[in-house]
Amino acid sequence: MFGPQVFLRxxxxxxxxxxxxxxLAVVAAIGIPVLLFRQKRFERRLAVGLMAVAWAVSGYGFLVGYFGPINWPAVWFGWAFxxxxxxxxxxxxxxxxREAALPSGRFVALWLIVVCGLPWLAVAESGQWQALAxxxxxxxxxxxxxxxxxxVITGPWRWLYLPLLVLWSLFSAAxxxxxxxxxxxxxxxATLFLVGAGSWLSPRTAQSPD
Incomplete structure (x- = not known):
């Protein structure tokens, strides 16, 4: 339906x-980890809210608005985002x-690798810095x-959250x-790896030896 240069464009x-x-996207990328490690419950929830906005904007803006016209399955994924x-x-x-504290150093290190490193993959593939993802x-x-x-997601919300991460990874990899x-x-x-990393970083419930 399209070639690599059309997609990268x-x-x-x-x-x-x-x-x-x-x-605003750069501010959100910086603000999410900062808010997650603040002490107030409201600030942690605000970080999750910013992530929610990022999902919706990238889904509707890029997948539905730009990618959908040349690849109809992208529209479905856009609405799923x-x-x-x-x-x-x-x-x-x-x-x-979750209200429990996260291991901040490891989380922030992985977050920075993602938001600072992955955007350059499209640049490396296209040779144009304007293609920053x-x-x-x-x-x-x-x-x-x-x-x-x-x-930071707990209970049944986590299991509802996971399927799209896996399906999108498989679709985009193919x-x-x-x-x-x-x-x-x-x-x-990286997304599939980070699903495991996110589960590993999630705080465990303290248990008594008894």
Whole structure:
């Protein structure tokens, strides 16, 4: 339906069309880990709320608005991203966010690798710095960062949150394989790895030796 250059051009187009609003995406990428490690419950929930907005914006903006016209399954995933954002918002308001402290150093290190490193994969593949795949705009980077949020979601909300991470990773990996966009294959593989990392970083319930 399309070639790799057509797909990579989408990143350039959305960055050109959104400029200078990408600054808000950068602020959100910085603000989420800062808010997660604040002491107040409201601030942690606000971090989850920002992640919910990132899911919805990247889904509707990139997948439905830009990618959907050349690849109809992307529209379905776009609305699934929006639904993922709604799910996170529901978890935020219904007590589905963990109150226990996270191992901040490891979480922040992984988060920075995702939001600072993965956006450059599209640049490496296309050779154009304007193709930067920013968190909150590009679905691959957003999903990879969103995988780490597994660490702060609890109860049934976590199990409802996981399927899209896996399905999107498989879909995008298959697409990049067909397009022979080898650099971009790193993003879905990283997402699956970070699902496990998020579960590992999630605080465990303290148990008595008895």
């Amino acid at each position: 989408l990143f350039v187009r959305i960055n050109q069309d959104l400029w200078p609003w990408q600054v 929006v639904a993922q954002g709604v799910l996170l918002a529901a978890a935020m308001f219904s007590g589905g966010v 920013l968190f909150g705009i590009a679905p691959g980077t957003t999903a990879a960062a969103g995988a780490l949020i597994v660490a 697409m990049f394989w067909v397009l022979q966009a080898w650099w971009l294959l790193v993003a879905p593989m």
